[in-house]
Amino acid sequence: MYPRDHGVSGFDRFREINEDMHQTIVTVSHEDWHKDYFHRIVQLRDGKVISDETGRTDTGYSA
Numbered sequence: 001m002y003p004r005d006h007g008v009s010g011f012d013r014f015r016e017i018n019e020d021m022h023q024t025i026v027t028v029s030h031e032d033w034h035k036d037y038f039h040r041i042v043q044l045r046d047g048k049v050i051s052d053e054t055g056r057t058d059t060g061y062s063a
Helices: 010-021 032-037
Strands: 040-045 046-054
Touching: 010 032
Parallel strands: none
Antiparallel strands: 040 046
16 A cells, blocks of 8 residues: 555545445554544554554544
8 A cells, every 4th residue: 555645545445434434444554644544543562552542533523
């Protein structure tokens, strides 16, 4: 998958599905730029939650 400046990514499609169909999508990533697409970011270390944050809020949905 390419960063957003290289065209439409799969994350754009996930966003559409999430917002239009109100479907939850769980994704695992190590890339910081992916955070721009998500409403909630849960970080794990050694199988334990180390943070649970609200991400982007531009659609009115909350985590």
